[in-house]
Amino acid sequence: MSIFKDHISAMEAYKPPLEGRDGQRFILLDFNERTIPVSPAIKQALVDFIHSDRIQQYPNYGNITGQLAEYCGVTSDQVAITNGSDHGIELAIRGVCREGDQAIIPGPTFAIYSQVAKVEGLSIVSPEYTQQGGYPIDEVIAAITDKTRLIVAANPNNPCGTPISLSDIERLAVAAPNAVILVDECYYEYTRLTAKSLIENYKNIVITRTFSKTWGMPSLRFGYVITCKENINAILVMRGPYDINQLAVVAASAALNDPEYTEQYIQEVMGQSKPLLESFLAEKGINFWKSVANYILVYFDNPENIKRALETAGILVRPRVDNQGKTALRITFGTLEQTQKLISVLNDLI
Ligand SMILES: Cc1ncc(COP(=O)(O)O)c(C=O)c1O
Structure with a gap:
């Protein structure tokens, strides 16, 4: 047992x-x-950090949040760094959903959403993506109940590469004000599609991003969340002060300096x-x-x-x-x- x-x-x-x-x-x-x-600049930054003899110290994230905020075009209090975007996804779901709540996770899709939803004891509804219709927006909206606490809007979705429009993300935010609209922008630099313009008006939108894909450092585990200031405070309450490895921060900072x-x-x-x-x-x-x-x-x-x-x-x-x-x-x-x-x-x- x-x-x-x-x-x-x-x-x-x-x-x-x-x-x-x-x-x-x-x-x-x-x-x-x-x-x-x-890039050689990222490798060099990592080597320099190792030789600076600070591995025995706890991480100090310096101005990485400010650097990211500038890159994203948001304010520093609208960004929190995470241990890969899986971590951001987990924090958003754990922080909002209660056991017995409903999650709407259109499929087929990336496995982590339902893995975390199941751990949190959520019941999952999965409207289907189609090759013709893409994101099943009408089915998702029709599935919303007063128990809905999570709606996944992967932009684009993995594995099918399907986008969701900004106006559909806004429709979700309006239709389910008590749910987190999880906008997964893991592949942002390839698509340049983002819901960041909605975060001020819709406090239920949480965007997750990563340095695992375009930036090429999945082994280091570096991601971040973009959402309104109040949500960032909640994320930081749940996230440990040292959850992100210092080497990941060093590499991400060097990458942002060499776009x-x-x-x-x-x-x-x-x-x-x-x-x-x-x-x-x-x-x-x-x-x-x-x-x-x-x-x-x-x-x-x-x-x-x-x-x-x-x-x-x-x-x-x-x-x-x-x-x-x-x-x-x-x-x-x-x-x-x-x-x-x-x-x-x-x-x-x-
Ligand atoms: C849609 C999507 N979201 C999130 C992730 C997780 O990325 P990370 O390495 O930042 O945890 C992946 C990885 O494949 C993905 O495809």
Whole structure:
């Protein structure tokens, strides 16, 4: 018998398939990561920190919040740093929802929302994304009850890359004033879509962002929340004073000082690799979800064979199951060269 709550003891841990992800052997197009290393400036900042002999001291976050606020175009009291955006997601859900409340989490989507919702004892409703309609806004609004405390608006959604419009986010905020509207902007720099203009007027909007994707440092775990000042106070009450590793702060600060390096990669991925792969798939008549992100969800006739053959050719992609139970492959857009290699392998397979 476990001393933990029954419903938690009955759950499985979320275990992403990390085994065998050898970046020396494979082009890693399976986790929506940046596919090339971080800038020399970030590496240098980390090395300098290690040699400054401060590892024995507790973290001191300095002006990182101010730096982020300036980058985001909000005030410092509208930002809080977190240990990756998973942490921000968790804090927002834990801080707002009570056991027995309802969560509306459109699917298919990123697993952490429902993992946290289940830990908090919420009942989950999952209207479906569709290739034609995108975010199921009418179904979500129809599902709202006086028990609704969480509505997820991933912008864009993972795995399908679907955006949600600012006006639909506003509709959610109006329709469910007692719920947190969780706007997950994990891929913000690829999409430039943001709900930050709504946070002053709608105190129920909480935006989460990360340095894991575009900025290329998922191993360091650095994210942040953007929301109104009152919500930031609540987040800081729940968040530990040292929850974020000092090395993550050092690296994020160096990255913000050198945005060009990240911008160049975004241009290559979104301006070259994405259209190239999309036109190849369209030419071959292969069905895929229209994406605004650095990844695409593709329906091959024989996904398992394609996945295995790509792996043999040195490329990893990730199978994802949609709401109909159909398996698709989620493919991250990498550099132009990596995309050309992917296309050449796919071309031989199809
Ligand atoms: C939509 C979405 N939100 C959040 C995350 C988590 O990111 P982080 O590494 O910042 O916790 C991911 C990671 O894949 C994601 O796809």
